[in-house]
Amino acid sequence: xxxxxxxxxxxKVSRICLGTMTYGSKSWRPWVLDEEESRxxxxxxxxxxxxxxxxxxxxxxxxxxxxxxxxxxxLGRRKDVIIxxxxxxxxxxxxxxxxxxxxxxxxxxxxxxxxxKTDYVDLYQIxxxxxxxxxxxxxxxxxxxxxxxxxRYLGASSMAAWQFCKMLQRADQHGWTRFITMQNxxxxxxREEEREMIPLCNDEGIGLLPWSPLARGFLCGTxxxxxxxxxxxxxxxxxxxxFYAQTSDHDVLDAVTLVARERGVPQAVVALxxxxxxxxxxxxxxxxxxxxxxxxxxxxxxxxxxxxERKRLEKPYQPHRVIGH
Numbered sequence: 001x002x003x004x005x006x007x008x009x010x011x012k013v014s015r016i017c018l019g020t021m022t023y024g025s026k027s028w029r030p031w032v033l034d035e036e037e038s039r040x041x042x043x044x045x046x047x048x049x050x051x052x053x054x055x056x057x058x059x060x061x062x063x064x065x066x067x068x069x070x071x072x073x074x075l076g077r078r079k080d081v082i083i084x085x086x087x088x089x090x091x092x093x094x095x096x097x098x099x100x101x102x103x104x105x106x107x108x109x110x111x112x113x114x115x116x117k118t119d120y121v122d123l124y125q126i127x128x129x130x131x132x133x134x135x136x137x138x139x140x141x142x143x144x145x146x147x148x149x150x151x152r153y154l155g156a157s158s159m160a161a162w163q164f165c166k167m168l169q170r171a172d173q174h175g176w177t178r179f180i181t182m183q184n185x186x187x188x189x190x191r192e193e194e195r196e197m198i199p200l201c202n203d204e205g206i207g208l209l210p211w212s213p214l215a216r217g218f219l220c221g222t223x224x225x226x227x228x229x230x231x232x233x234x235x236x237x238x239x240x241x242x243f244y245a246q247t248s249d250h251d252v253l254d255a256v257t258l259v260a261r262e263r264g265v266p267q268a269v270v271a272l273x274x275x276x277x278x279x280x281x282x283x284x285x286x287x288x289x290x291x292x293x294x295x296x297x298x299x300x301x302x303x304x305x306x307x308x309e310r311k312r313l314e315k316p317y318q319p320h321r322v323i324g325h
Contacts, residue, residue, distance in 0.1 A: 024060025
């Protein structure tokens with residue numbers, strides 16, 4: 001495993017981040033693993049040198065945080081892991097149970113800490129932009145969370161580049177804690193972030209933590225052209241079917257498959273190696289429901305594509321509508 005600095009901070013993280021959306025409750029999503037099924041993946045990730053794990057309060061409505069927190073507590077490994085979690089999505093039916101108001105951020109932070117069985121999280125991220133709350137209110141509340149010692153660093157997730165640019169400027173203007181990461185939708189089948197968000201982050205020294213680096217399994221061939229797919233997630237994940245449905249998306253998959261076949265590696269290794277080679281990318285966030293998912297992701301860290309292979313992988317891409325904000 002390789003370790004790099006997270007954005008402009010001094011924090012060192014593994015080049016692969018284990019995403020825990022797939023660990024929680026099957027009542028939330030049918031493809032989610034329960035606690036007994038999930039724990040071995042967290043164990044194995046640690047064995048492979050992955051020290052960076054990402055969750056969110058809304059994953060299985062808190063269950064994901066609970067599983068990660070209990071597992072690390074039982075292993076006595078909290079100090080070895082960089083824990084990232086997120087706030088924004090509804091956690092109840094009340095009018096103040098969602099968003100980025102001061103009230104919700106403060107309540108959500110304390111609830112996440114209880115579920116994670118820890119006094120602090122390493123990276124606290126806003127899961128989406130909240131147009132209904134003034135930026136200054138959100139940024140001041142997040143700064144207070146850091147000053148209280150409940151979060152060490154701040155991160156953001158999918159939004160328009162102009163929105164993120166304004167938030168960075170306002171934080172600098174008021175002397176508030178600055179975001180050091182952007183968790184955005186980025187993979188070989190969806191590259192719209194290359195237009196504005198990624199250049200902004202590279203210029204500002206913001207580390208990129210791509211979500212869906214394998215396009216919800218699409219780049220592994222789980223949903224061949226003209227089919228619903230042969231895995232439970234492929235059959236039940238309607239978002240994947242809507243996100244990656246263009247003819248050009250399948251052309252990208254064909255290119256990935258051909259390069260993988262020529263090099264004798266899984267498709268996931270090729271797709272992740274391409275992403276790891278992009279400027280500014282710190283750690284793709286991978287989900288794992290089979291042990292080989294972890295092995296493939298770690299294998300991609302040392303796998304190098306040639307310039308010619310990169311050109312072949314990139315050539316079929318066609319523009320998409322904006323997805324994921």
